[in-house]
Amino acid sequence: MAASTRPLILSILKRGESYGYQIIQDVKQLSGGTLEWSDGMLYPVLHKLQKDGCIESRWVKSEEGRKRKYYSITNIGLQELQTAKDQWSSIHSVLETIWGPAQKWAI
Amino acid sequence: MAASTRPLILSILKRGESYGYQIIQDVKQLSGGTLEWSDGMLYPVLHKLQKDGCIESRWVKSEEGRKRKYYSITNIGLQELQTAKDQWSSIHSVLETIWGPAQKWAI
DNA sequence: TGACTTACATTGAACTTCTATGTATTCTAA
């Protein structure tokens, strides 16, 4: 899904810190199954976001003993998210002008 | 504007055939000025769309004597547009779930 | 006649996308 990965991840992390595997589950659930991200799709983006200072991470051992890398959004990430929202909004307005209200787009 | 260029162009051409310079004006006007495409951004995408069979073009001499390359959408293009709509809709639903209604996103 | 606007084009660097493949660990069922 071009260009929506970072805003989506940042949005999910804005709700609260999360880890990779869970983020994939969330995206699948939130989209009713229409979006299915793979590991290979997600982790490079998480690494880039961290490199860019938009998120940060910490290792946590869960109750079951699993090690998980929890990610949380930073202030830089919140800024990028706002920028992404503005941009998405612009594009969405244009598309809605042309296409009509969103409810009519999909089947 | 990643990943929205093709759907936007196809949408504009679905309304009626148009030429490059006009498409740039339309996008600027439709977005209230927030989107400003350049030649270098647009023409390679138009060429790719044509190469992909999504649009076709014809040269026209306007009344003023200017030569313009008019583009029009094809059936392949209509199909890609529908696919793009479905995809946009999916992502938009997810973002709306997280962000709340679109009206609240930008300033 | 020069500046500006309109109009189309191309190159290539930088960036993005994401499959394929990998390692690791815990859980579950046989």
Next chain:
DNA sequence: TTAGAATACATAGAAGTTCAATGTAAGTCA
């Protein structure tokens, strides 16, 4: 106890996208 599944993170690199920079061309206007 072992095999398979689920959970969990990671990386390389091919393929695709983005778009600034730069180019040519032609009509308009002062």
